[in-house]
Amino acid sequence: MTPHQATHCQEDTSAVRSRIAATIVSYLDGQQERDTTVSGLTLIQRTAPVPVTSFVYEPSLAMIMQGRKHIFLGQTTHSYDESLFFLTSVGLPTMTEVVEASEERPYVSVLLNLNMAMIRSVIAEIAIHDHYPQGGTAQAFGPADRRLFEVMERLINIAVAPSANVFLENLAKRELLYYLLTGPASQRVQQTALLGTQGNKASKAVEWLHRHYAAPLRIAELAELCSMAESSLHHRFRALTSMSPLQFQKNLRLHEARRLLLSQDIDTATAAYHVGYESVHQFNREYKRAFGAPPRADIQSVKRLGAS
Known part of the structure; x- marks a missing residue:
């Protein structure tokens, strides 16, 4: 050319x-x-x-x-x-x-x-x-x-x-x-x-976490479900998603909690428990690390931006 x-x-x-x-x-x-x-x-x-x-x-x-x-x-x-x-x-x-x-x-x-x-x-x-x-x-x-x-x-x-x-x-x-x-x-x-197809073993782990993000994550059970060794699951999952299974689950939980707080009239503790957290303190800490502010302040800021 x-x-x-x-x-x-x-x-x-x-x-x-x-x-x-x-x-x-x-x-x-x-x-x-x-x-x-x-x-x-x-x-x-x-x-x-x-x-x-x-x-x-x-x-x-x-x-x-x-x-x-x-x-x-x-x-x-x-x-x-x-x-x-x-x-x-x-x-x-x-x-x-x-x-x-x-x-x-x-x-x-x-x-x-x-x-x-x-x-x-x-x-x-x-x-x-x-x-x-x-x-x-x-x-x-x-x-x-x-x-x-x-x-x-x-x-x-x-x-x-x-x-x-x-x-x-x-x-x-x-x-x-x-x-x-x-x-x-x-x-x-x-x-x-x-x-991204069913034939890829690591993608099965991704799908399982999307469906069960609020459940406790046991890597040994997830690896068995995907017919993989634990070390292979960690390696291939990170290669597939750029995250470990635990990071992936945490991100899913935090994203869903933020969606709930924005769309429903619920408090922070309710959102935390709904997505699988047992400790509200841990939820607040990880939420702030992910979104830059504690849940209440973040949601108020997002709603102000939306209104403007």
Whole structure:
């Protein structure tokens, strides 16, 4: 590709992103985010930077049309913008921070929850070697190029249409998956997708913790459930999620407690016991370490930000 062709391609990509951003902003009509008629597709905008916030990613694809954000996974901080997509094939408790957003140029993004059965179907149809890698992580960042944005634009246009069209929706989703699995980051995406399937032993531990985060965690029993040695479980779980099983459970508990405190009229002790803590003092200490303030002060701050 010549320098002129590369510049032309970049301009084309920028134009597609700008068109998608305008469509999303118009559709949201002042709302910060909104689910759509397309199953699993959420459109998002922010008109000011957003401080560090807890968020649990379901298996999903995230793309930014305008702006930039940070994702905190374990001890690692990832910064990404319009040039990258973010993909995860397991549910991940994270912290996120929108760092570039304004009234004039809002942060605009798309979040599409992934249907793992559809991914498996596409993998089978395009004859990707279906083995279950035991190393690597279940998250991938990859280049978001013009072709990927064009496919996403088609899906968004289906979403904002006056009536739903499930047939076209599924075609667009399968095309999106096909491109991710065969595009510039294909090897990384294939590995990430397969790591999130039932065939991967560590992913079974992730699923169990999502369902039973409030229960006591006994590593020996979890390893036996996944047919793994304890040392292998620790190693592969950390490789998959960037966290140990205990850290993962703690993050799930804290995220759920914060959600309860924000959405229900309950006190700190009730939230702590509900998510599995036996000591309110320990809960308060770990909550402050995770979110920067004790529960009551944090919830008041978040509600003030929401009101403003």
